[in-house]
Amino acid sequence: MEQELYYTESIEKLRQKTMKTYKNAKFTAIIIAIIYLLFAIFIKSMSTVPLILSGKVALTDILIILLPSIMMCCILSITGFGIHILIASNKIKKYQNEFKRNYVVQILNSMPDFRFANYEYDKGFTYEEISKLSLIPYTIPTLLYSSDLFTGELNGINFKFANIETQKPNKNHAPITLFSGQIIQVSLFGGQKITSDTIQIIPTKKLKDLKSQKSNIEIGEIFNKEYKIFADSKDCTFNLLNPTVIKYLEDFIRKTNKDVYILFSNEYMYIAIDSQKILFNSNITIPATEQLDNIKTDTLIINKITELFSNIEKASNT
Numbered sequence: 001m002e003q004e005l006y007y008t009e010s011i012e013k014l015r016q017k018t019m020k021t022y023k024n025a026k027f028t029a030i031i032i033a034i035i036y037l038l039f040a041i042f043i044k045s046m047s048t049v050p051l052i053l054s055g056k057v058a059l060t061d062i063l064i065i066l067l068p069s070i071m072m073c074c075i076l077s078i079t080g081f082g083i084h085i086l087i088a089s090n091k092i093k094k095y096q097n098e099f100k101r102n103y104v105v106q107i108l109n110s111m112p113d114f115r116f117a118n119y120e121y122d123k124g125f126t127y128e129e130i131s132k133l134s135l136i137p138y139t140i141p142t143l144l145y146s147s148d149l150f151t152g153e154l155n156g157i158n159f160k161f162a163n164i165e166t167q168k169p170n171k172n173h174a175p176i177t178l179f180s181g182q183i184i185q186v187s188l189f190g191g192q193k194i195t196s197d198t199i200q201i202i203p204t205k206k207l208k209d210l211k212s213q214k215s216n217i218e219i220g221e222i223f224n225k226e227y228k229i230f231a232d233s234k235d236c237t238f239n240l241l242n243p244t245v246i247k248y249l250e251d252f253i254r255k256t257n258k259d260v261y262i263l264f265s266n267e268y269m270y271i272a273i274d275s276q277k278i279l280f281n282s283n284i285t286i287p288a289t290e291q292l293d294n295i296k297t298d299t300l301i302i303n304k305i306t307e308l309f310s311n312i313e314k315a316s317n318t
Contacts, residue, residue: 011103011288018095018284022088092284097121099282100148107295108152114299117152124149124162125183134200135263136166136272137178137209143167146183148280154306160185161302163278178209181258181275184302185268186309197232199240201249201262204228227253240264244315252308256301269312271305 101119108117124146130136138144143166150161161184167175202210204226231237241249253260261272279298282291 011099014095014098015282015284015288018088018091021091022284024088095284096282099288100280103282103288104280104295107292108150108299111296111299113155115153117150120149121147123147125164125185130164130166133263133265133270134210135183135261135270136164136274137206138166138168142178143169143175148278150280154302155310157306157309158187159302159306164272179272179274181273181277182279182301183270183272184305185270186306187267197236199232199237199264200230201227201260202230203259203261206259206261242315245312248308248311248315252304255304269309271308273301275301 101121105117105119108114126146127144130138130144130146145165145167146162148163150159152159161182163181164183165180166178168178170176207228229237229241249262256273258276259274261270261274263270263272279301280295282288283294
């Protein structure tokens, strides 16, 4: 209880400090700009006031004289704001990491059926893993970002979960996002090898964005032609993906209402969801203790997936 109270207090103090830094960033930039502008006006006035009094310079000419100083003021203001926002962003990142490492993990481990939850902010699925799996849309060359690695056990099933974003360069423009969501890896059938072949279920509309299909045989279409199945072996596919399993997958995908990518490989099943959001992120404007409902909402997706895996184990003929 004392440790829980310590975590709560330390996270809240860090949140308040982060908020203060963020708010101070814009005010500091404005103050820098005002000080520079006043200083510039003072310096310019030393030489222009006598000219105005003598009638040699019109008042409108003063604006022209001061224009470079005003422009420099804007540049300094933007630069100062950028520097302080960068500092604030680093503070926010540190807060998000501490929020997940201490508070979210603490909440997960206190929930029924969750065990051994752990978080590592600087780890995730590697480029090599993503490339080997051919699981989500990416092209070569590709910008790939993966972080926020959560591991643990839910309902007796080991899981590995991370946020993923892939982008492709776009000349003279911002990169194009191909995938932004999560990949969850789960060990099926007690870690026993379920297949030496590979089975993929891919959204039909996303096939053009994939580098390739890891599997080489197109088995067919499911879910009203919205998804295609690729596999190394038809026999293995029909053995694992029987009508009951297909029904479970179909229900899961439709309830998710997002693009979903599924892969069976060795003893693992992978599900990638293009959710367009980062799970377990904190809102720095709200106290940590008031974000419990948001954390529980984000855990629902992990619950649904482990439930799906459990149903597949029961229904599979493997």
